Amino acid sequence: MSTTLEPDGTHDGLPAFYFDNRLDGPVLSHLQRWDELAGTHTGFRSTVAGGYWVATDGPAVQRALQDWRTFSNTSVTALEPDPKFLWIPEMLDPPEHTAWRRLLGRYFSPAAVAAREPEIRRTATELIDALAGRGGADVLDDFARRFPTLIFMRLMGLPEEDLPTFLAWIHDLLHLSHAEDPEGSRQLSAMQAVSAYFDEQIALRRRAPRDDLLSHAMAWTIDDQPISDRDMHAFCILMFQAGFDTVPISIGWALYHFATHPEQRAEIVADPALIAGGVEEILRVYSFVVPARKATRDVEIAGCPVRAGEMVMLPLAVTNRDPHRYENPLEVDLHRSSTNHIAFGSGPHRCLGSHLARLELTTAVREWHRRIPDYRVAPGQELRQHGNMYGLQSLRLEW
Numbered sequence: 001m002s003t004t005l006e007p008d009g010t011h012d013g014l015p016a017f018y019f020d021n022r023l024d025g026p027v028l029s030h031l032q033r034w035d036e037l038a039g040t041h042t043g044f045r046s047t048v049a050g051g052y053w054v055a056t057d058g059p060a061v062q063r064a065l066q067d068w069r070t071f072s073n074t075s076v077t078a079l080e081p082d083p084k085f086l087w088i089p090e091m092l093d094p095p096e097h098t099a100w101r102r103l104l105g106r107y108f109s110p111a112a113v114a115a116r117e118p119e120i121r122r123t124a125t126e127l128i129d130a131l132a133g134r135g136g137a138d139v140l141d142d143f144a145r146r147f148p149t150l151i152f153m154r155l156m157g158l159p160e161e162d163l164p165t166f167l168a169w170i171h172d173l174l175h176l177s178h179a180e181d182p183e184g185s186r187q188l189s190a191m192q193a194v195s196a197y198f199d200e201q202i203a204l205r206r207r208a209p210r211d212d213l214l215s216h217a218m219a220w221t222i223d224d225q226p227i228s229d230r231d232m233h234a235f236c237i238l239m240f241q242a243g244f245d246t247v248p249i250s251i252g253w254a255l256y257h258f259a260t261h262p263e264q265r266a267e268i269v270a271d272p273a274l275i276a277g278g279v280e281e282i283l284r285v286y287s288f289v290v291p292a293r294k295a296t297r298d299v300e301i302a303g304c305p306v307r308a309g310e311m312v313m314l315p316l317a318v319t320n321r322d323p324h325r326y327e328n329p330l331e332v333d334l335h336r337s338s339t340n341h342i343a344f345g346s347g348p349h350r351c352l353g354s355h356l357a358r359l360e361l362t363t364a365v366r367e368w369h370r371r372i373p374d375y376r377v378a379p380g381q382e383l384r385q386h387g388n389m390y391g392l393q394s395l396r397l398e399w
Contacts, residue, residue, distance in 0.1 A: 011045035019046035027383035043302035058322035066347035071293035087238035136398035148247035157212025249391030284341035375399035
């Protein structure tokens with residue numbers, strides 16, 4: 001995938017590109033493309049599938065994420081202004097969103113997450129110890145995707161024997177290239193399977209509640225009303241989407257980065273106190289989430305004349321890699337005093353699970369380097385990343 005885009009027309013006086021965020025590409029190509037676009041345009045129009053706006057001005061992206069009254073979360077995918085599936089609470093705006101966040105907050109607070117640290121560390125070490133003697137592995141399939149998925153399944157009270165099924169669904173939902181699934185039929189089939197699975201889990205807990213997040217949530221009330229099976233289903237779909245891909249992507253980028261920067265790897269092995277700051281830098285530099293919002297009124301953002309009902313794509317990378325915001329913004333600096341990044345979003349919809357994600361990522365990096373301090377990218381592989389959320393498709397390391 002080339003990082004250079006040529007305008008194929010104009011829209012309201014702004015350049016229009018055939019810009020398809022779903023396409024995969026070579027490693028780091030998506031970030032390089034955002035860097036180029038942010039350096040030449042504050043915003044533009046994509047002509048893909050009826051069109052949507054794309055903001056590439058860093059401060060404008062952050063302001064839009066904070067302005068939920070103008071940029072609504074009722075749709076969060078640029079190509080889907082009227083989504084087929086509802087995700088709760090992500091696709092809710094305040095005050096409904098606020099009520100859900102308040103109820104969920106006790107499970108994802110710093111204290112609640114810290115209490116899970118022994119389990120999280122034990123899970124990471126067991127998986128890494130199983131790999132250490134093998135001399136190499138696809139670290140995404142064998143570690144990065146398994147570790148946080150197991151933690152999340154336990155939090156939700158889902159059977160661990162279903163892990164292979166979940167990983168297969170995640171692959172078809174999130175990791176298929178546009179060429180592999182041009183009509184989206186495999187993705188739709190996977191989502192239907194996930195939907196049916198959670199219908200069954202909800203029915204099981206209606207009959208016999210357990211001590212897990214899913215059962216607890218079914219006992220909540222909002223505005224003195226019990227949560228319906230429909231809303232509980234939408235909640236489960238969001239938790240599935242949020243819990244089973246973002247941390248694996250982050251772990252993949254962390255291992256890729258330290259495999260390709262041996263001098264920094266030596267630093268964190270010698271001084272593990274640098275790991276926490278390094279994790280923040282990796283989250284910032286390798287920003288992979290590209291949210292979108294639906295305009296509730298006619299508004300201008302980043303020079304784009306957006307009309308009510310239109311979608312605006314808001315790539316976090318253009319804020320987190322903004323040269324006006326950071327010195328040497330494209331470099332992971334283990335000694336940077338403050339990052340203040342928005343890798344977890346900004347505003348009322350900032351990622352509720354950020355404390356858990358940070359702990360999982362920090363634990364993964366720390367325990368990996370305790371056990372496998374010297375490793376490299378295995379030769380003979382073409383590193384590629386998928387579109388939408390920019391994670392590596394595979395990563396074989398050897399040690």
